[in-house]
Amino acid sequence: xxxxxxxxxxxxxxxxxxxxxxxxxxDSGLIYKKNETKPxxxxxxxxxxxxxxxxxxxxxxxxVPVRNEKIKLIEGVLSGIPHHCQIIIVSNSSREEVDRFxxxxxxxxxVGAFMKKNLLIVHQKDPALGKALASAGYDYILDxxxxxKNGKCEGMILSTFLAHLCGKKYIGFIDSDNYFPGAVHEYVxxxxxxxxxxxxxxxMVRIAxxxxxxxxxxxxxxxxxxxxxxxxNKFLNQLVSHYTGYGTEILKTGxxxxxxxxxxxxxxxxxxxxxxxxxxxxxSMFERFAAIHDNPLPEILKQGIEVYQIESRNPHLHEVxxxxxxxDMSKAALEVxxxxxxAPESLKKEILEDxxxxxxxxxxxxxxxxxxxxxxxxxxxxxxxQKELQNQPYGDQLTLDLSxxxxxxxxxxxxxQLKGKPVPEEKNYLEAK
Amino acid sequence: xxxxxxxxxxxxxxxxxxxxxxxxxxDSGLIYKKNETKPxxxxxxxxxxxxxxxxxxxxxxxxVPVRNEKIKLIEGVLSGIPHHCQIIIVSNSSREEVDRFxxxxxxxxxVGAFMKKNLLIVHQKDPALGKALASAGYDYILDxxxxxKNGKCEGMILSTFLAHLCGKKYIGFIDSDNYFPGAVHEYVxxxxxxxxxxxxxxxMVRIAxxxxxxxxxxxxxxxxxxxxxxxxNKFLNQLVSHYTGYGTEILKTGxxxxxxxxxxxxxxxxxxxxxxxxxxxxxSMFERFAAIHDNPLPEILKQGIEVYQIESRNPHLHEVxxxxxxxDMSKAALEVxxxxxxAPESLKKEILEDxxxxxxxxxxxxxxxxxxxxxxxxxxxxxxxQKELQNQPYGDQLTLDLSxxxxxxxxxxxxxQLKGKPVPEEKNYLEAK
Numbered sequence: 019x020x021x022x023x024x025x026x027x028x029x030x031x032x033x034x035x036x037x038x039x040x041x042x043x044x045d046s047g048l049i050y051k052k053n054e055t056k057p058x059x060x061x062x063x064x065x066x067x068x069x070x071x072x073x074x075x076x077x078x079x080x081x082v083p084v085r086n087e088k089i090k091l092i093e094g095v096l097s098g099i100p101h102h103c104q105i106i107i108v109s110n111s112s113r114e115e116v117d118r119f120x121x122x123x124x125x126x127x128x129v130g131a132f133m134k135k136n137l138l139i140v141h142q143k144d145p146a147l148g149k150a151l152a153s154a155g156y157d158y159i160l161d162x163x164x165x166x167k168n169g170k171c172e173g174m175i176l177s178t179f180l181a182h183l184c185g186k187k188y189i190g191f192i193d194s195d196n197y198f199p200g201a202v203h204e205y206v207x208x209x210x211x212x213x214x215x216x217x218x219x220x221x222m223v224r225i226a227x228x229x230x231x232x233x234x235x236x237x238x239x240x241x242x243x244x245x246x247x248x249x250x251n252k253f254l255n256q257l258v259s260h261y262t263g264y265g266t267e268i269l270k271t272g273x274x275x276x277x278x279x280x281x282x283x284x285x286x287x288x289x290x291x292x293x294x295x296x297x298x299x300x301x302s303m304f305e306r307f308a309a310i311h312d313n314p315l316p317e318i319l320k321q322g323i324e325v326y327q328i329e330s331r332n333p334h335l336h337e338v339x340x341x342x343x344x345x346d347m348s349k350a351a352l353e354v355x356x357x358x359x360x361a362p363e364s365l366k367k368e369i370l371e372d373x374x375x376x377x378x379x380x381x382x383x384x385x386x387x388x389x390x391x392x393x394x395x396x397x398x399x400x401x402x403x404q405k406e407l408q409n410q411p412y413g414d415q416l417t418l419d420l421s422x423x424x425x426x427x428x429x430x431x432x433x434x435q436l437k438g439k440p441v442p443e444e445k446n447y448l449e450a451k
Numbered sequence: 452x453x454x455x456x457x458x459x460x461x462x463x464x465x466x467x468x469x470x471x472x473x474x475x476x477x478d479s480g481l482i483y484k485k486n487e488t489k490p491x492x493x494x495x496x497x498x499x500x501x502x503x504x505x506x507x508x509x510x511x512x513x514x515v516p517v518r519n520e521k522i523k524l525i526e527g528v529l530s531g532i533p534h535h536c537q538i539i540i541v542s543n544s545s546r547e548e549v550d551r552f553x554x555x556x557x558x559x560x561x562v563g564a565f566m567k568k569n570l571l572i573v574h575q576k577d578p579a580l581g582k583a584l585a586s587a588g589y590d591y592i593l594d595x596x597x598x599x600k601n602g603k604c605e606g607m608i609l610s611t612f613l614a615h616l617c618g619k620k621y622i623g624f625i626d627s628d629n630y631f632p633g634a635v636h637e638y639v640x641x642x643x644x645x646x647x648x649x650x651x652x653x654x655m656v657r658i659a660x661x662x663x664x665x666x667x668x669x670x671x672x673x674x675x676x677x678x679x680x681x682x683x684n685k686f687l688n689q690l691v692s693h694y695t696g697y698g699t700e701i702l703k704t705g706x707x708x709x710x711x712x713x714x715x716x717x718x719x720x721x722x723x724x725x726x727x728x729x730x731x732x733x734x735s736m737f738e739r740f741a742a743i744h745d746n747p748l749p750e751i752l753k754q755g756i757e758v759y760q761i762e763s764r765n766p767h768l769h770e771v772x773x774x775x776x777x778x779d780m781s782k783a784a785l786e787v788x789x790x791x792x793x794a795p796e797s798l799k800k801e802i803l804e805d806x807x808x809x810x811x812x813x814x815x816x817x818x819x820x821x822x823x824x825x826x827x828x829x830x831x832x833x834x835x836x837q838k839e840l841q842n843q844p845y846g847d848q849l850t851l852d853l854s855x856x857x858x859x860x861x862x863x864x865x866x867x868q869l870k871g872k873p874v875p876e877e878k879n880y881l882e883a884k
Contacts, residue, residue, distance in 0.1 A: 020534070020566060042565045044636050045533040047505055063565055068501050072480055094661075097764050098633075100478040101453070132475045132496055133453060197664070199764040200531075200633020203477050228527075231630070331530050331632040335768075 019066045019211045020046040021328070028268040030258055031308035033323045035268045038226050041331050044204055066211050074210040075102040078188040078278070079181035083173050084109040086118060087194045089125045095194050096129060096137075098202030100210075104184055104415075105135065108177045110142040110168060138180065138412050142166050142173050150406035151179070154398045171291045171392065178284050178395055183404055183416040188213055190223075190278030201332035209278035212326035220283040220323040222299065224271035227334040245344045247273045249376075250297050250351040253369055257304070257355060260362050271327045272297045273351060283323060286315060291390040294350035301358050302394075308360075345378050353389050399425040452499045452644045453479040454761070461701040463691055464741035466756045468701045471659045474764050477637055499644050507643040508535040511621040511711070512614035516606050517542040519551060520627045522558045528627050529562060529570075531635030533643075537617055537848075538568065541610045543575040543601060571613065571845050575599050575606050583839035584612070587831045604724045604825065611717050611828055616837055616849040621646055623656075623711030634765035642711035645759035653716040653756040655732065657704035660767040678777045680706045682809075683730050683784040686802055690737070690788060693795050704760045705730045706784060716756060719748060724823040727783035734791050735827075741793075778811050786822050832858040 020043035024036035042063060049067035080103045084092060092107075099105055107126060111118040119141050130137040140147060148164045151157065156179075157164075159172040166172050174191070181189040190209045196202055205225055212223030250272035259265050271277075273296050279287075286306065290298040303325075307318050355361055356369045373379040379386070401420050407413055453476035457469035475496060482500035513536045517525060525540075532538055540559060544551040552574050563570040573580060581598045584590065589612075590597075592605040599605050607624070614622040623642045629635055638658055645656030683705035692698050704710075706729050712720075719739070723731040736758075740751050788794055789802045806812040812819070834853050840846055 022565075042530060042562070043534055044531050044632060047534040048502065063567075065567075069481065094764055097475060098477055101476055101480040129475070132455075134496075134498075197766055198631055198633055199477060200631055200637050203636075204633050331527055333630055 019044060019071065019207055020063055021066065021211055022063050024326070026268060028258065028262065028264075028266050030262060030304065032313070032319050032321075033303055033308060033325065035258075035325045036327060037268055038270050038327045038329050040329055041204075041208065044207065044331060064215070066214055070214050071207055071210040072100070072102055074188060074214050075100050075206065077186055078102075078190055078206075078210070078213075079104045079106050079177075079184055079186040080206060081174070081177040081181065081189060081191045082107045082194050083170060083177070083191070084111060084122065084194045086111045089122060091197070092122070092126065092194050093129050094199045095192060095196055095202050096126070096133070098196075098199030098206075099192065100203065100206055101133070101135065103190075103206060104181075104186060105130075105137045106177055106180050106184070107137060107139045108142055108173045108180070109139065110173060113141070113143075136415060138184065138415050140176075140180065140412065142168075142176060146407065146410055147176060150403050151176075151398075153406050154400065154403035156395060156398045156403075158392045169291055170293075171289050171295045171390075174295060175289055175392060175395065179398075179403065180416070182281055182285060182395070183400070183407070183418045185416075185418040187281055188278060189281055189284050191275065193275055197335055198332060201330065201334065204330055204332050205276045208328040208330060212328055213278060213280065215326065216280070216324045218321040218324045219280055220286075220318055220321060221326070222279045222283055222323070223277060223326045223328060224274035225276035226271050226274065226327050226329045228330050229333045231333045231335050246293075246348040246351060247271075249348055249372060250355075253352060253355050253365065253372075254297060254300055256365055256368070257358075257361060260365065261308070261360075269300065269327075272300065273347065274327075276330075285396045286394050288394050289392040290354050291392075292350045292388070293347040294354040294389050297351040298354045301354050301360070304360055305358060306394075345376070348376070349373060349378050349385075350389060353385060353387075356385060357387075357389065397425075401425060452477060452504065452640055453496055454499065454641075454644055455496050457759070459701060461691065461695065461697075461699050463695060463737065465746070465752050465754075466736055466741060466758065468691075468758045469760060470701055471703050471760045471762050473762055474637075474641065477640065477764060497648070499647055503647050504640055504643040505533070505535055507621060507647050508533050508639065510619055511535075511623055511639075511643070511646075512537045512539050512610075512617055512619040513639060514607070514610040514614065514622065514624045515540045515627050516603065516610070516624070517544060517555065517627045519544045522555060524630070525555070525559065525627050526562050527632045528625060528629055528635050529559070529566070531629075531632030531639075532625065533636065533639055534566070534568065536623075536639060537614075537619060538563075538570045539610055539613050539617070540570060540572040541575055541606045541613070542572065543606060546574070546576075569848060571617065571848050573609075573613065573845065575601075575609060579840065579843055580609060583836050584609075584831075586839050587833065587836035589828060589831045589836075591825045602724055603726075604722050604728045604823075607728060608722055608825060608828065612831075612836065613849070615714055615718060615828070616833070616840070616851045618849075618851040620714055621711060622714055622717050624709065626708055630768055631765060634763065634767065637763055637765050638709045641761040641763065645761055646711060646713065648759065649713070649757045651754040651757045652713055653719075653751055653754060654759070655712045655716055655756070656710060656759045656761060657707035658709035659704050659707065659760050659762045661763050662766045664766045664768050679726075679781040679784060680704075682781055682805060683788075686785060686788050686798065686805075687730060687733055689798055689801070690791075690794060693798065694741070694793075702733065702760075705733065706780065707760075709763075718829045719827050721827050722825040723787050724825075725783045725821070726780040727787040727822050730784040731787045734787050734793070737793055738791060739827075778809070781809070782806060782811050782818075783822060786818060786820075789818060790820075790822065830858075834858060 022040050024039050026037035028035045046065045049069050080099050084107055109119050111122055113119050123139050143165050148160050148166050152164055159166055159175055161167050166176055192202055209223045251269050254269045254272045255266050288302040307313055313319055352369045356366050370382050374382045404416055407416055455473050457472050459470035461468045479498045482502050513532050517540055542552050544555055546552050556572050576598050581593050585597055592599055592608055594600050599609055625635055642656045684702050687702045687705045688699050721735040746752055785802045789799050803815050807815045837849055840849055
């Protein structure tokens with residue numbers, strides 16, 4: 019991969035946001051070539067060798083959430099994931115009346131055998147998983163029967179646990195409804211490039227789509243951004259500006275479903291439900307770690323959090339969803355900004371107006387609460403979780419070495435407790451400039 | 452790349468056609484990994500390491516024909532081509548009133564600098580090229596002013612010369628109207644995989660598209676084959692069956708625009724104009740080399756010609772062309788089958804009927820001659836060609852070592868001379884079974 023180094027950045031406390039990076043070559047070859055002296059070229063364009071990318075991928079889990087997608091489509095997605103990534107499929111496909119999950123699992127294991135890969139395939143509502151989570155002290159996503167609830171966010175939390183237990187250092191997400199395996203391949207290469215470049219143990223890569231083709235009058239039109247993204251990015255940037263004192267447009271990936279993180283960062287971020295999960299990465303990062311004082315992870319002050327945004331070369335073409343979907347997405351994204359204790363009154367007012375004028379909410383005065391928050395997974399008892407799952411068919415894939423691990427005694431912090439408390443005073447942010 | 456080995460093959464004289472191969476992983480990693488003993492696994496699924504693919508790419512020229520495409524689109528295509536391939540852009544963009552070629556060349560050289568690649572960019576109608584071809588004895592594609600004519604085929608002939616003069620062992624073609632750089636990357640990887648697998652110096656790889664999405668009622672429908680291809684493949688297979696005596700469906704890539712060849716094969720094939728150029732690869736191969744007796748290249752009898760067909764994972768999504776385009780394409784493809792001295796009367800009759808019932812020709816009795824044939828480039832005087840071009844700006848990229856080369860005294864054989872003559876008797880084919 020040949021990629022420009024970021025031209026701009028914005029700092030918010032210990033968090034560094036890098037501007038969108040352009041990719042010049044998807045594939046720039048091996049390091050060790052005759053006539054090449056420098057292993058990696060140092061210039062404003064950086065060449066990242068295939069070996070370096072594979073090095074990251076050997077430590078990466080790629081999560082593919084599945085819900086009743088066609089098996090052919092999923093098979094295509096899997097074929098695009100570089101071999102050395104551990105694939106984790108978290109399915110919430112229906113099990114009644116036809117057991118779609120069973121068919122799916124059989125078919126994908128079959129494909130996995132052809133790929134010589136050991137896929138980790140679980141069902142979101144497997145009672146064993148619910149039980150294990152409960153015993154580990156993470157019952158937030160369970161229903162009254164002790165089963166993991168429906169929902170994308172709940173599946174992502176579950177998969178973050180699993181990736182962690184697989185002993186992986188990085189976690190990346192790939193949607194299962196992508197028609198272009200070549201785009202999937204590109205996303206994973208870009209995750210790897212960003213994570214390879216990061217100097218911090220706390221890093222994140224988000225993909226900014228090159229374009230999002232839409233069918234307009236029987237032709238394709240290549241829109242630059244999705245419809246929901248424009249609004250999400252605008253308000254996220256306003257929130258950052260409010261604290262840094264400088265207007266900015268640096269955040270361009272508020273709704274990026276394609277993203278990857280170091281496990282160190284992933285396990286320390288809170289979650290929010292539904293379509294708000296991606297923008298909430300930013301909000302959680304701000305709430306937990308933007309402060310210089312009261313930062314719950316002193317190590318983050320030392321190393322910083324690095325957020326890379328990489329512009330994919332492939333357009334993003336996926337299953338067509340309707341206008342309602344865009345509205346739901348926009349509402350959820352703006353709700354987590356609105357409800358953050360960090361959001362100043364002026365910003366909250368603007369968000370309500372924006373949603374009202376787009377006919378997404380009915381009143382300019384208030385917004386119905388729909389989002390649910392879940393705490394970071396960091397304070398769970400991983401030992402108990404591992405023990406509970408070791409008798410599962412996939413138990414031997416959960417290879418994290420916990421021999422020296424001591425579970426924290428703190429319970430996972432509930433999001434409601436945030437209000438006022440660990441959220442720092444405004445002045446702390448100002449000092450961070 | 453992880454790819455199945457071909458399950459079926461069909462032999463026609465010294466030509467081996469392999470059935471379509473399925474790709475399981477676009478990217479299967481490096482050879483040299485700890486815990487891996489075998490450099491390449493031997494099984495019905497073959498793993499081809501990244502190193503092996505790059506080895507082929509270092510010897511490959513990728514031709515990108517351009518004609519007034521948007522520069523952004525071309526830039527995307529270039530970003531998908533693996534770094535070590537030599538890119539040759541043969542443009543026939545308009546030079547009046549705006550000199551589009553000049554803008555294009557500047558922009559692409561700029562992009563090339565970012566990629567640290569030396570692109571070879573020429574204009575099809577550059578008088579220097581016409582002059583050089585004439586002095587080398589290949590004036591077939593020149594107009595009365597000594598300039599290369601318009602046309603895709605004429606551009607491909609020109610680019611085959613250039614790739615040869617660049618000293619490349621392989622040549623591959625990539626259309627410049629592909630929206631998905633990830634698909635471009637896949638095609639080149641698959642060219643490399645096929646050529647790597649070939650045991651013969653005479654080999655060809657053709658891409659069978661996974662699917663060809665069409666916009667149907669504002670949604671995407673994934674058709675398995677293009678509309679013209681079905682007919683082309685059917686008649687090509689019938690032609691093969693006629694000589695082998697066995698019905699076959701082995702040929703599935705009659706119209707494959709995405710293809711690559713060893714230079715040894717490329718320089719020995721004749722060309723035909725317009726949309727017929729791709730199916731004519733097969734026809735020319737049959738006419739020239741299917742015979743056991745009278746084969747103009749004894750080496751081919753020894754080594755054989757290997758034709759691989761690889762099914763791409765990415766759908767093929769390109770600029771939408773209308774029904775007329777499909778009809779023109781189908782007419783051209785079937786015309787070269789029809790006009791081959793190898794075509795038996797029964798097949799010729801069927802072709803006329805097929806075209807008539809599809810409203811492509813007006814009479815069931817005859818077909819207007821539209822296709823033009825050009826001879827293989829093998830008998831040209833390469834030394835003269837190289838000498839004429841060495842003062843061009845790109846002269847130092849034409850690095851083929853011709854110190855020991857002796858031009859053949861035979862003139863390039865005109866296609867008309869084929870009629871009856873070097874085309875073998877039917878019995879020769881039958882012996883070849």
